[in-house]
Amino acid sequence: MDIVVDILTWLLLISGAVFSMIGGFGIIRLPEFFSRMHAGGITDTLGAGLIIGGLMLQGGFSLVTAKLFMIIFFLIITSPTACHALAKSALAQGMQPELDSGAPMSNEKE
Amino acid sequence: MGIYYALIVTAVAILVTMSLAMIRAMAGPTVFDRVLALNMFGTKTVLLICVVCFTIQRTDFLDLALLYSLMNFIGMVALLRFSQFGGFADFEDASQSKSTSTSGGR
Amino acid sequence: MKYTLVLILNLAAAWMIWSGSNSVDNPFILALGGCSLLLTVVVCARMRISDSESVPLHFSWRIVPYTFYLIKEIIVSNIDVAKIVLSPKMPLQRTMIEVTADHDSDIANVVLANSITLTPGTVAVSMDGEKIKVHALSFEGAAEDLSGEMAGKIRKLEGKA
Structure with missing residues (x-):
């Protein structure tokens, strides 16, 4: 039983580490600010989620797991709020995103 | 086999991500890139504290991780408010003359 | 009323999670938790923010x-x-x-x-x-x-x- 939990922890931790490194490379490689925001999103959601999930498996059914759950809960709530605040104030200060498509699309029909 | 080495590998990966974010925070070019990189740095700090807690078997340090996650959020919102009303002179320079931006580490 | 009740339950759970065994062993720390809980609930009631927006019970x-x-x-x-x-x-x-x-x-x-x-x-x-x-x-x-x-x-x- 222990060995199964350990193997699952290995998988979750390593994939979380890989995803957060991908986010780190994204923040360096992507060309302009509004695309870099998306790279920050990778590390905040799946990177953090997988690593904390792996640690939760090690914690078992205890207070430690409850604390880890609270940490990931706060991260999930605050990360999009911070991202939105950043994008909004960038737009308010006159930064224009570079777009690859022409006119903005919208779903007016319904 | 324990999970000790998995924790070490994860901690190193998080440190690599933090240094990549730090590079972006120094390179800029706009103030928002720096704030974004700092936000990512803060999130990684929370994860690093969690992983190190398990590495040294002292799980009471998890309280610090929660404190850091809340402080990171509040600090970023405060910084954005300041940049909207106080105004960073840096932003004007960087957006208009990208080629001549030599002020890296501000 | 039910929003305030849920708020009290959430705050109590948060206190118990973060203080852990300290609260169980030490009545003084438990009392501190009770005091801060009461203060928070009074402030929330005065600000009128415990409604369906801060506690979305209908979900x-x-x-x-x-x-x-x-x-x-x-x-x-x-x-x-x-x-x-x-x-x-x-x-x-x-x-x-x-x-x-x-x-x-x-x-x-x-x-x-x-x-x-x-x-x-x-x-x-x-x-x-x-x-x-x-x-x-x-x-x-x-x-x-x-x-x-x-x-x-x-x-x-x-x-x-």
Whole structure:
């Protein structure tokens, strides 16, 4: 039983580490600010989620797991709020995103 | 086999991500890139504290991780408010003359 | 009234989680927790902020299937964005779209905007009235948001459909 939990922890931790490194490379490689925001999103959601999930498996059914759950809960709530605040104030200060498509699309029909 | 080495590998990966974010925070070019990189740095700090807690078997340090996650959020919102009303002179320079931006580490 | 009750339960649970065995062993620390709980509830009552917006009770159990749906969406779109970042040419298809958010309550609109931002590849940039402006990294991600699948799920979360 222990060995199964350990193997699952290995998988979750390593994939979380890989995803957060991908986010780190994204923040360096992507060309302009509004695309870099998306790279920050990778590390905040799946990177953090997988690593904390792996640690939760090690914690078992205890207070430690409850604390880890609270940490990931706060991260999930605050990360999009911070991202939105950043994008909004960038737009308010006159930064224009570079777009690859022409006119903005919208779903007016319904 | 324990999970000790998995924790070490994860901690190193998080440190690599933090240094990549730090590079972006120094390179800029706009103030928002720096704030974004700092936000990512803060999130990684929370994860690093969690992983190190398990590495040294002292799980009471998890309280610090929660404190850091809340402080990171509040600090970023405060910084954005300041940049909207106080105004960073840096932003004007960087957006208009990208080629001549030599002020890296501000 | 029921909102205040749920608030008290949440605060008590938070105190017990973070103080742990200290509270169980030491009545003084438990008393400190009780005092701060009481203070928080009084302040919330004076500010009149314990209502259906801060404690969305009407979502009830329907929050559970929505959470699983959101986790699935996050994983799928994470892999998409990771592919874009890792591919040598970086096939960026940046676009700006407008998504309609016409739910009854403000909290449902906020849940929609936050879910859009939480799935990587799309970020809600600004919101005025019933329109959410979304910056997307690829046309596929944009089309997924435009299809209104997530808005439908949130209508279900509200208990309307």
